[in-house]
Amino acid sequence: MLTVRAPATSANLGSGFDVFGVALSRPADIVRVAKADETTIEVTGTGSEYIPEDPEKNTVGAVAAALDAPARIEIDKGIRPASGLGSSAASAAAAAVALDELYDRGHTREELVPIAAEGEAVVSGTAHADNVAPSILGGFTVATDEGVTRVGTSLPLVVCLPETVVSTRDARRVVPEEVTMDEQVETVGKAATLAVGMCRGDPELVGRGMDDSVVTPARAALIDGYAAVREDAFAAGATGVTVSGAGPAVLATCRANDRRAVGSAMLDAFAEAGIEARVYRSRVGQGATLH
Ligand SMILES: Nc1ncnc2c1ncn2[C@@H]1O[C@H](COP(=O)(O)OP(=O)(O)OP(=O)(O)O)[C@@H](O)[C@H]1O
Numbered sequence: 001m002l003t004v005r006a007p008a009t010s011a012n013l014g015s016g017f018d019v020f021g022v023a024l025s026r027p028a029d030i031v032r033v034a035k036a037d038e039t040t041i042e043v044t045g046t047g048s049e050y051i052p053e054d055p056e057k058n059t060v061g062a063v064a065a066a067l068d069a070p071a072r073i074e075i076d077k078g079i080r081p082a083s084g085l086g087s088s089a090a091s092a093a094a095a096a097v098a099l100d101e102l103y104d105r106g107h108t109r110e111e112l113v114p115i116a117a118e119g120e121a122v123v124s125g126t127a128h129a130d131n132v133a134p135s136i137l138g139g140f141t142v143a144t145d146e147g148v149t150r151v152g153t154s155l156p157l158v159v160c161l162p163e164t165v166v167s168t169r170d171a172r173r174v175v176p177e178e179v180t181m182d183e184q185v186e187t188v189g190k191a192a193t194l195a196v197g198m199c200r201g202d203p204e205l206v207g208r209g210m211d212d213s214v215v216t217p218a219r220a221a222l223i224d225g226y227a228a229v230r231e232d233a234f235a236a237g238a239t240g241v242t243v244s245g246a247g248p249a250v251l252a253t254c255r256a257n258d259r260r261a262v263g264s265a266m267l268d269a270f271a272e273a274g275i276e277a278r279v280y281r282s283r284v285g286q287g288a289t290l291h
């Protein structure tokens, strides 16, 4: 069987709703594929009991259909579903890379991004590419209808995942439908600051650019303990804190030496709110890899 590892990702980064994303160095999904007459899916690993094996309902089924590449597909989940860590996207990204190789379709990595995004439409109703792009390409990505721009960086990150669940479909319902011109101007400034920070590998600039006042406050209300986690992460050295993807994971950036303190502060703040959580001390990492 052909095996691909695709990493977890964090989308939005505050000011880049549905556009920005980063690959995380861990955790990851492993997908194995073999040619077959029709697509079958077997899921094991973290949260697998909540993931459908019906190809019409699993993101990898949509990818196999889009590539016209029927296969026996085994998914070993390292990324918990409904986490805000691009769980559904990582499987789709791994399947796109694996099936393209298995059937020798010859797509470039960039061409595989919209194909993998078809999987996201199955789950959340829209084919947003801000998780599949970094999971396939690695680094920091800017995904728009015109294509994907990528910046390689190894910026330090800390992710804290509480034992609660927020589905992307639900979290999209709370996003404001309109913004004022003041909010638009502020968001452009933040997003530009963040992008420059990624190019320079500067956690101060990236952190400042994460501070969005449109989508994140609406999403934060769905995450018990968020305000305290954010405040305590800053007190421990974080330079920026935001909701990871649709949540409930919380993403922080900081200097590399502060990751341990920031992670502990986030864990403690969730614990004080009576919520168990786990921490990933991470950094921006590479995209899907063939094994
Ligand atoms: N291969 C898959 N892996 C994970 N979840 C899947 C997969 N296929 C379908 N799903 C469904 O997708 C939903 C989880 O996706 P969702 O987008 O809500 O979470 P996420 O990918 O962790 O978060 P986010 O996109 O905010 O980072 C669950 O309902 C799950 O059953």
Ligand SMILES: N[C@@H](CCO)C(=O)O
Pocket (backbone or CB within 6 Å): 011, 012, 017, 018, 019, 084, 086, 128, 130, 131, 168, 171, 172, 245, 246
């Ligand atoms: N941009 C999407 C990503 C979900 O991971 C959202 O926030 O709804």
